[in-house]
Amino acid sequence: MTIDGVSPSTVLRxxxxxxxxxxxxxxxxxxxxxxxxxxxxxxxxxxxxxxxxDLTRLSRITEYNxxxxxxxxxxxxxLEQLQHxxxxxxxxxxxxxxxxxxxxxxGIAATNAQGPFRATGTIRDWIIGMKVVHVDGQISKAGGRxxxxxxGYDLQKLYTGSLGTLAVIVEVxxxxxxxxxxxxxxxxxxxxxxxxAALIASIRNSALQPISCEWTxxxxxxxxxxxxxPRAVDWQLKxxxxxxxxxxxxxxxxAAWEKLRGRYGxxxxxxxxxxxxxxxxxxxxxxYRPAAWIAHALNGIVLMQISDADEIPQIRGKYRAVIEKAxxxxxxxxxxxxxxxxxxxxxxxxxxxxxxxxxxxxxxxxDGERN
Amino acid sequence: MKKEVIKKLREILGSPAVIEDExxxxxxxxxxxxxxxxxxxxxxxxxxxxxxxxxVRLANEHRIPFLPRGAGxxxxxxxxxxxxxxxxxLQRMNRVLSIDADNRFAIxxxxxxxxxxxxxxxxxxxxxxxxxxxxxxxxxxxxxxxxSGGPHCxxxxxxxxxxxxxxxxTPKGEIIRxxxxxxxxxxxxLLGAIVGSEGTFVIVTEITIRLLQxxxxxxxxxxxxxxxxxxxxxxxDIIAAGIVPAALEFVDAKTIEAVEAxxxxxxxxxxxxxxxxxEVDGFxxxxxxxxxxxxxxxxxxxxxxxxxxxxxxxxxxLWLGRKGAFGAMGRISPDMITMDAVIPRTRLPEVLAEIARxxxxxxxxxxxxxxxxxxxLHPLILFDGRRQDQVEKIHRMGEEIVKLCVDVxxxxxxxxxxxxxxxxxxxxxxxxxxxxxxxxxxxxxxxxGLLNPSKIFPTRRACTEIGKHTTTSTAEIGKRVDEVLxxxxx
Ligand SMILES: Cc1cc2nc3c(=O)[nH]c(=O)nc-3n(C[C@H](O)[C@H](O)[C@H](O)COP(=O)(O)OP(=O)(O)OC[C@H]3O[C@@H](n4cnc5c(N)ncnc54)[C@H](O)[C@@H]3O)c2cc1C
Numbered sequence: 001m002t003i004d005g006v007s008p009s010t011v012l013r014x015x016x017x018x019x020x021x022x023x024x025x026x027x028x029x030x031x032x033x034x035x036x037x038x039x040x041x042x043x044x045x046x047x048x049x050x051x052x053x054d055l056t057r058l059s060r061i062t063e064y065n066x067x068x069x070x071x072x073x074x075x076x077x078x079l080e081q082l083q084h085x086x087x088x089x090x091x092x093x094x095x096x097x098x099x100x101x102x103x104x105x106x107g108i109a110a111t112n113a114q115g116p117f118r119a120t121g122t123i124r125d126w127i128i129g130m131k132v133v134h135v136d137g138q139i140s141k142a143g144g145r146x147x148x149x150x151x152g153y154d155l156q157k158l159y160t161g162s163l164g165t166l167a168v169i170v171e172v173x174x175x176x177x178x179x180x181x182x183x184x185x186x187x188x189x190x191x192x193x194x195x196x197a198a199l200i201a202s203i204r205n206s207a208l209q210p211i212s213c214e215w216t217x218x219x220x221x222x223x224x225x226x227x228x229x230p231r232a233v234d235w236q237l238k239x240x241x242x243x244x245x246x247x248x249x250x251x252x253x254x255a256a257w258e259k260l261r262g263r264y265g266x267x268x269x270x271x272x273x274x275x276x277x278x279x280x281x282x283x284x285x286x287x288y289r290p291a292a293w294i295a296h297a298l299n300g301i302v303l304m305q306i307s308d309a310d311e312i313p314q315i316r317g318k319y320r321a322v323i324e325k326a327x328x329x330x331x332x333x334x335x336x337x338x339x340x341x342x343x344x345x346x347x348x349x350x351x352x353x354x355x356x357x358x359x360x361x362x363x364x365x366x367d368g369e370r371n
Numbered sequence: 372m373k374k375e376v377i378k379k380l381r382e383i384l385g386s387p388a389v390i391e392d393e394x395x396x397x398x399x400x401x402x403x404x405x406x407x408x409x410x411x412x413x414x415x416x417x418x419x420x421x422x423x424x425x426x427v428r429l430a431n432e433h434r435i436p437f438l439p440r441g442a443g444x445x446x447x448x449x450x451x452x453x454x455x456x457x458x459x460x461l462q463r464m465n466r467v468l469s470i471d472a473d474n475r476f477a478i479x480x481x482x483x484x485x486x487x488x489x490x491x492x493x494x495x496x497x498x499x500x501x502x503x504x505x506x507x508x509x510x511x512x513x514x515x516x517x518x519s520g521g522p523h524c525x526x527x528x529x530x531x532x533x534x535x536x537x538x539x540x541t542p543k544g545e546i547i548r549x550x551x552x553x554x555x556x557x558x559x560x561l562l563g564a565i566v567g568s569e570g571t572f573v574i575v576t577e578i579t580i581r582l583l584q585x586x587x588x589x590x591x592x593x594x595x596x597x598x599x600x601x602x603x604x605x606x607x608d609i610i611a612a613g614i615v616p617a618a619l620e621f622v623d624a625k626t627i628e629a630v631e632a633x634x635x636x637x638x639x640x641x642x643x644x645x646x647x648x649x650e651v652d653g654f655x656x657x658x659x660x661x662x663x664x665x666x667x668x669x670x671x672x673x674x675x676x677x678x679x680x681x682x683x684x685x686x687x688x689l690w691l692g693r694k695g696a697f698g699a700m701g702r703i704s705p706d707m708i709t710m711d712a713v714i715p716r717t718r719l720p721e722v723l724a725e726i727a728r729x730x731x732x733x734x735x736x737x738x739x740x741x742x743x744x745x746x747x748l749h750p751l752i753l754f755d756g757r758r759q760d761q762v763e764k765i766h767r768m769g770e771e772i773v774k775l776c777v778d779v780x781x782x783x784x785x786x787x788x789x790x791x792x793x794x795x796x797x798x799x800x801x802x803x804x805x806x807x808x809x810x811x812x813x814x815x816x817x818x819x820g821l822l823n824p825s826k827i828f829p830t831r832r833a834c835t836e837i838g839k840h841t842t843t844s845t846a847e848i849g850k851r852v853d854e855v856l857x858x859x860x861x
Pocket of ligand 1: 402403438439440441442443444445446448449450461481502503504505508509510511512513514515516517518519520521522569570571573574575576697698786787823
């Protein structure tokens with residue numbers, strides 16, 4: 001196994017949280033926690049790797065309380081396995097990360113991975129508690145097992161998106177929602193960019209509440225997904241702004257979203273996640289003329305394929321932008337997150353507080369951001 | 372505190388914006404948790420972020436503790452100046468700075484009253500969702516600090532789900548900004564850690580909040596039950612059926628008695644053992660069916676009366692009773708303790724039954740009025756502060772209730788925070804390493820501990836010691852709640 005050109009000398013596959021804790025208590029080298037390894041090229045380049053820890057054997061759904069709409073799972077549970085178990089009770093998690101259903105719950109949390117369901121939130125909104133193992137083998141938890149809780153600091157939020165650089169996420173407690181009674185997807189292909197932009201503007205200013213709203217380019221396709229009471233879905237479909245809509249349901253609908261995921265897979269090799277505002281999405285596209293893009297149009301976020309890494313600093317002069325995908329050479333040169341000085345300073349202090357020797361995923365996050 | 376410090380504070384703010392007079396300070400010796408009192412040395416009223424930063428730097432120079440305060444409606448002693456020092460009262464920073472209706476966010480100062488935000492954005496068909504029952508008085512800064520909830524958080528989430536970005540003054544007096552108006556986390560979620568940190572990480576001086584479109588349609592129902600058990604079973608059944616009401620609130624007979632005898636009179640059924648105030652909202656299409664499904668579940672659980680509010684006026688009245696419930700308790704009891712704990716929703720019937728047994732055992736009445744949909748209990752222990760025998764019992768009973776909730780897998784607080792009130796209970800739910808990790812994060816933000824000291828973390832004093840404070844009469848709580856609900860709180 002090689003990540004960013006470094007190969008760990010050992011790969012361990014702990015069967016339990018306790019076993020992992022014991023391993024970390026005695027391990028003195030650089031540690032690389034891994035889920036399904038679907039996201040290993042996100043983040044700053046890994047610098048050292050002595051011991052990789054494959055978490056896929058921590059794969060138990062430890063407790064599922066359908067009537068409470070909560071579930072507690074070990075970090076190595078793949079999202080699809082969890083969704084499958086939830087579906088038996090007509091429940092689910094509105095998470096559809098681009099890296100696919102094989103991704104583990106722990107990995108999704110660590111990378112804060114997202115997909116078209118971004119319009120309804122991200123994994124942080126569903127996490128109610130977390131158990132982690134620290135670099136010295138201590139086990140700690142934050143949050144709890146109930147859906148509403150302000151007991152103690154929300155450290156689970158800090159661990160989310162920290163790329164396993166503060167601690168190893170080993171168990172995640174989530175709240176759930178009932179499966180949408182019905183979903184339907186409407187797809188249109190306006191003639192040009194301005195047409196797509198106008199269409200999206202009228203959606204934003206309407207009473208419609210899509211659970212996904214994606215604008216892909218250069219083909220200018222607009223995908224809207226609705227999930228509600230069947231009659232509310234019907235009403236929304238009837239009240240779509242004028243365009244040549246194709247409405248898909250069931251297998252056709254699923255296929256359309258799977259196709260979009262494929263589209264994401266094709267973006268690259270250099271993809272930037274540009275953070276603007278809903279009303280500036282078109283402006284972003286017009287200004288930077290990406291070769292291809294997928295925009296979470298209602299969130300003001302554009303994933304855009306650019307050709308030249310030298311554009312990144314210039315774009316960052318105007319917008320926050322995270323490197324979504326990039327070849328190793330680029331990631332070696334340019335920090336993934338483009339942090340502000342305040343963020344950099346605070347995150348660095350967090351890293352030092354949790355992992356003073358910099359042994360957890362060395363270089364991946366803030367410790368590799370500015371060289 | 373040294374005269375020199377007061378003089379410098381006056382240089383920063385002008386004379387009237389600094390209080391040091393002993394009698395004037397009395398107002399600031401507690402928040403809405405009147406059980407604990409501790410007088411600050413000075414209270415200051417800044418207008419600008421820069422002034423806040425200057426005050427903080429001055430306090431640092433002199434090693435004086437300081438803490439922010441919003442409207443003082445907190446119920447866990449978060450704004451209590453435990454070690455004296457300077458209270459930085461933010462109520463003068465009360466402007467809505469900008470509204471971006473197109474992108475659905477607003478930028479506000481921390482002292483803006485929660486309800487005023489929704490009023491300010493109403494012309495755009497928008498509103499701010501988290502609605503603590505104290506929303507007529509509490510500040511958005513206090514909401515951010517406590518990660519406050521409210522009846523509608525069942526469907527729309529807590530404060531943390533609605534805060535996009537902040538400006539803040541660090542405990543060293545630097546001005547920082549975190550987050551972005553798109554609400555997209557970049558790197559670690561520092562903002563997520565700050566929301567709910569109870570004023571112990573930073574002083575928030577500007578807040579970018581998410582606005583929502585007003586729902587197309589709303590239906591409000593009141594279902595009455597002859598038994599508490601049937602009522603709480605209904606809650607579990609609604610949730611288990613996958614229905615997400617906008618709000619699902621529980622009021623028991625004692626609460627109804629108090630509300631109906633008060634100015635918050637809402638027409639609640641006085642022969643009921645308990646009732647549910649249920650609201651569904653969203654698209655008009657389909658809402659009738661959802662509401663019918665709820666009615667059906669209520670009937671199946673032997674609800675003898677389900678009433679649907681006919682118009683906005685009736686709706687508002689039903690809500691007035693719920694929101695005024697804490698305040699109404701003064702009608703039936705001279706004193707009370709407001710508790711706040713969370714349990715898994717399926718355990719409601721057994722936990723409420725156990726609390727009723729405790730109430731009999733201790734001979735102390737308990738009123739239950741709470742956010743049932745997310746299992747967030749608010750048992751109100753009613754007592755008479757003049758009766759020493761009762762005063763001695765309330766704390767033991769309160770502790771027993773907390774332990775009961777923890778034992779069924781619950782949490783110490785669902786929305787009021789740990790503050791000063793519950794810090795000694797933290798050991799019940801968190802281990803040493805859990806607390807150590809929280810302390811590490813606190814040290815990153817607040818390394819010298821000058822900002823809002825003696826909160827959240829247990830000091831390992833014997834629990835009974837908290838009991839000593841209870842000899843202070845708590846008669847003011849009811850009065851205080853009344854003030855809050857009339858919007859006249861300080
Ligand atoms: C009748 C009544 C009903 C209530 N109902 C609810 C309810 O339904 N849901 C709910 O969650 N709570 C409820 N509360 C509790 C209380 O109103 C909330 O906790 C509220 O958010 C406190 O706001 P405040 O402005 O009064 O804050 P304060 O009481 O002034 O302060 C609370 C804490 O916030 C800190 N703080 C204040 N401003 C800032 C700032 N700008 N930056 C950083 N820290 C700051 C303070 O240091 C303190 O620790 C209720 C209280 C009452 C009296």
